[in-house]
Amino acid sequence: MREIIFDTETTGFDPKSGDRMVEIGCVELVDRRETGNTLHIYFNPERDMPAQAEAVHGLSIQFLSDKPLFADKADEILAFVGDAQLVAHNARFDFSFLNAEMARAGRAGISMDRMICTQDMARKMHPGAKHTLDALCTRYGIDRSHRVKHGALLDAELLMHLYIEMTGGRQIGLGLTGNREVAQPSPSFVTGGDGASQRAYREPRAHAATPAELARHNEFVASLNQAIWLEGA
Template identity: 45%
Template sequence: MREIVLDTETTGFDPQSGDRIVEIGAVELMGHVATGKTFHEYIDPERSMPQEAFEVHGLGDDFLRGKPKFAEVGQKFLDFIGDAKLVIHNAAFDMKFLNAELKWMNLPQIPWEQAVDTLMIARKKFPGSPASLDALCRRFGITTERDLHGALLDSEILAEVYLELIGGRQPDFGLATVGGSQTNQNEAAWTPKPRPTALPPRISEAEAEAHAAFVAKELGEEALWRKS
């Protein structure tokens, strides 16, 4: 199963108010394993970068000026994601920006059902607990080593968080096989040994007599307990 874990960085919070995407980062998973294939583009938003956005992302006007516009990378992005599930933290935010940009370029919209929202998964799994990406990294012991938010780095971090949310790094509980046999041969070859001393009976003499009487009265000579 192919999945794309992605993140976007933007100039603000609302594309309908003129905010634009300035960075897209995405990593490919195949069967919940990173393949090493990535998509990463800085994008000229064709507007100034607000100071508060610069402080979060570290992407200023001078850096973004001359980078490709969304119209130049939109189709390449669609080609990369294809029909794969899109793993996004707070999917509603990224999806509204992506679809706004795609609409302005007369490119196909991404169906909402194509997105898997890790924020919703985390809130359902840990109700009442912080569910930001940073909070989940702390919960799962994932080292972020970042001062600024970057789309590609955040998507790589989110891929690790996503695997933990769906069951950890070993979703098959260590039962993966190679060549039809378990990878841990010692465990596969282990068999229980008989006890050197039998355990004593755990029923009283009165209980044994009551059972025998019940078998004799209710089940008769054909009772399984009478056969050896």
């Protein structure tokens, strides 16, 4: 299963009022394991940068003035995303900007059916608690000390770790089913995003009891006094 964790930075809150996307960061997961494949692009928004927005992400119009237009990178983004599910925090916000930019570039929008919103997940899992990315990273013990300002790739990487924890932690995909296709890590990745080495896949060993072990077990069961599972037998 392939999923793309992504985040955007923008000039404001509403693409319908002329706000534009200025940065996108994407991180690839396969079977809930980070592959090391990422996409990170800054865009020239072709407009000014409000001071409130610059205070959040630190991206000035001077910095963005020589960056590509979204239309020039739309096909690259679509190729990276492919047909994967897209995971974002407050995903409707990010989808609204992504699809508004796709429309400006003459491309079809990405279906909301592919959206997974970690903020919605958090509201169901932790009702009444704070559901910001910072608050959830604190709850799940994810280090965010290097997050001074918002940044699309940095926030996507933090969200990746959060999403993994919220969906069962790193025990997912350890290969307990004996299905090699599920258990085997993606060939493109050697270490996890946390720097942990990934072990090579090993075929599961058979664990059937031997005849001698079964005989000893039967002797032991017969020696038990009033075993509850024999009641009514």
